[in-house]
Amino acid sequence: MTRLNHDRYCAEVTVQMDLLRSALAGADLSVTVPTCPDWTLAQLVRHMGGAVRWSEHLVATRAERDIPEEDIPEAGGPEGDDPAALDAWLARTAELGERTFRAAGADAKVWSWSDDPSAGFWARRMTHELAVHRADAAIAAGVAYEIDPEVAADAIDEWLDLVALAQRTDPDDSAAELKGAGRGIHLHATDAPPGLDAEWLIEFGEDGFTWRRGHAKADVALRGPLTEVLLAFYRRRPLDSGRVEVLGERELLDFWLERASFG
Numbered sequence: 001m002t003r004l005n006h007d008r009y010c011a012e013v014t015v016q017m018d019l020l021r022s023a024l025a026g027a028d029l030s031v032t033v034p035t036c037p038d039w040t041l042a043q044l045v046r047h048m049g050g051a052v053r054w055s056e057h058l059v060a061t062r063a064e065r066d067i068p069e070e071d072i073p074e075a076g077g078p079e080g081d082d083p084a085a086l087d088a089w090l091a092r093t094a095e096l097g098e099r100t101f102r103a104a105g106a107d108a109k110v111w112s113w114s115d116d117p118s119a120g121f122w123a124r125r126m127t128h129e130l131a132v133h134r135a136d137a138a139i140a141a142g143v144a145y146e147i148d149p150e151v152a153a154d155a156i157d158e159w160l161d162l163v164a165l166a167q168r169t170d171p172d173d174s175a176a177e178l179k180g181a182g183r184g185i186h187l188h189a190t191d192a193p194p195g196l197d198a199e200w201l202i203e204f205g206e207d208g209f210t211w212r213r214g215h216a217k218a219d220v221a222l223r224g225p226l227t228e229v230l231l232a233f234y235r236r237r238p239l240d241s242g243r244v245e246v247l248g249e250r251e252l253l254d255f256w257l258e259r260a261s262f263g
Contacts, residue, residue, distance in 0.1 A: 184218035
């Protein structure tokens, strides 16, 4: 599957962070995040900034092994609860991340926990780390969430790639249970712009699953606007929210959603 280009991922680090900062304007940072109930909104935001700081440091140093986040300068964010200080830290973090990822180039060799040890992996991963957690922040803050269709579609691609990686590499991960020949799931975005293929087919086999973009019949289909398909597939919105349709064997889709994970 063709990905977005590296420069686009680099730029999206800033785009997604700026959208996050807008969503946080005037928000109560002490509220619990409904979709990540172990975190307050402030903790979620520090996690997001810390992830960019960590991955930026890996790329900047061409790390050959993991580096603990506590060893990364400013990874924890500013001291205290001043929203202005937190906002300024997020802005600096995005600028630093975009600049470092862009300067490195997609093919620079860098440690990662995936099977793609490159700066390009980290630029893509941070794009979607921010894009999806930005939905968590918007839900907690009670504001609208929008995402560019190309980024949303690539986020679904990346999620499928990561679940497949977990299935291949970690027999103890719940993703290992996503198998059983003869079953399939179809995702169908009903509002994709011209030229964007925003349908997916997930097919279960005896040893795991495969996926591809395209239209095909399956045992169950998840249909709706692309943003809502993304949020439902990432378990950020319940299937019965009224914003998506489930056609066919909902039990199979529930089976997937309960087990699809990485890390």
